[in-house]
Amino acid sequence: MSEDTLAVKNEYDIIKVRGFGRNLAARLGFGVVNQCRITTAISELARNIVVHGGGGFVTIKTIENDRLGIEIICRDEGPGIEDLELALQGGYSTVGGLGIGLSGARRLMDEFEIDSIRGKGTTVIIRKWL
Amino acid sequence: MEIPILKIEEFLIVSFQTELSDQEITKLTEEMLEKIKKTNAKGLIIDITALRIIDSFMARCLSSIADMATLLGARTVVVGMQPAVALTLVELGLRIKWKIQTALNLERGIALLRTVMRSEKDSVYE
Numbered sequence: 001m002s003e004d005t006l007a008v009k010n011e012y013d014i015i016k017v018r019g020f021g022r023n024l025a026a027r028l029g030f031g032v033v034n035q036c037r038i039t040t041a042i043s044e045l046a047r048n049i050v051v052h053g054g055g056g057f058v059t060i061k062t063i064e065n066d067r068l069g070i071e072i073i074c075r076d077e078g079p080g081i082e083d084l085e086l087a088l089q090g091g092y093s094t095v096g097g098l099g100i101g102l103s104g105a106r107r108l109m110d111e112f113e114i115d116s117i118r119g120k121g122t123t124v125i126i127r128k129w130l
Numbered sequence: 131m132e133i134p135i136l137k138i139e140e141f142l143i144v145s146f147q148t149e150l151s152d153q154e155i156t157k158l159t160e161e162m163l164e165k166i167k168k169t170n171a172k173g174l175i176i177d178i179t180a181l182r183i184i185d186s187f188m189a190r191c192l193s194s195i196a197d198m199a200t201l202l203g204a205r206t207v208v209v210g211m212q213p214a215v216a217l218t219l220v221e222l223g224l225r226i227k228w229k230i231q232t233a234l235n236l237e238r239g240i241a242l243l244r245t246v247m248r249s250e251k252d253s254v255y256e
Contacts, residue, residue, distance in 0.1 A: 011152040036214035043185035104222035
């Protein structure tokens, strides 16, 4: 079982943390396509942390019930998401991005949970099972 | 890291060999545009064979590069996308926003640029 938490403050951390996720996904036995899905989802959420959250942390760990899986927890203490429903719809961006980060990450993974409190921050948990 | 921009005939070829940071992609974009201007290149081929991930940020960068090159009169083709990357990009929800020409590999990319340029030339003389 593996669990690591990395600080995400800038663009270089995005590359680092998604590389970390890919390595664990590969070690667990995820195929190339799922590795790509997981890595991309991490990249989208890590960028949200940098752009919107003012930095934060990403925890990447092995999970297990009947199967093995990977869980990624992304948390920041930024301003929170004003309109969560809108942000999850996709195609909406407050900073001129494509606005597909959150909705895209949700589609790429098996499970997706989000908790955003105005003025307190945002936590996103994503999981993929083998 | 210095990323070479090669010129073959009237085309520029840039190959992304590693994951690029935001700074590197910004710098490379400027260099590509400068070189299009300096060499009168009519086409820009971006080879992404080595990229194992393209997130929405990178996709937007590629799209911007293609738009900017078009303003200078050069057509852009992105070649060599890995199947897993293509699959992920569509699932991510990008297909509506992706307007860039693509080809399977470098050879087909060059062929595509030649076709595009020939048809543009024909339409001018019609």
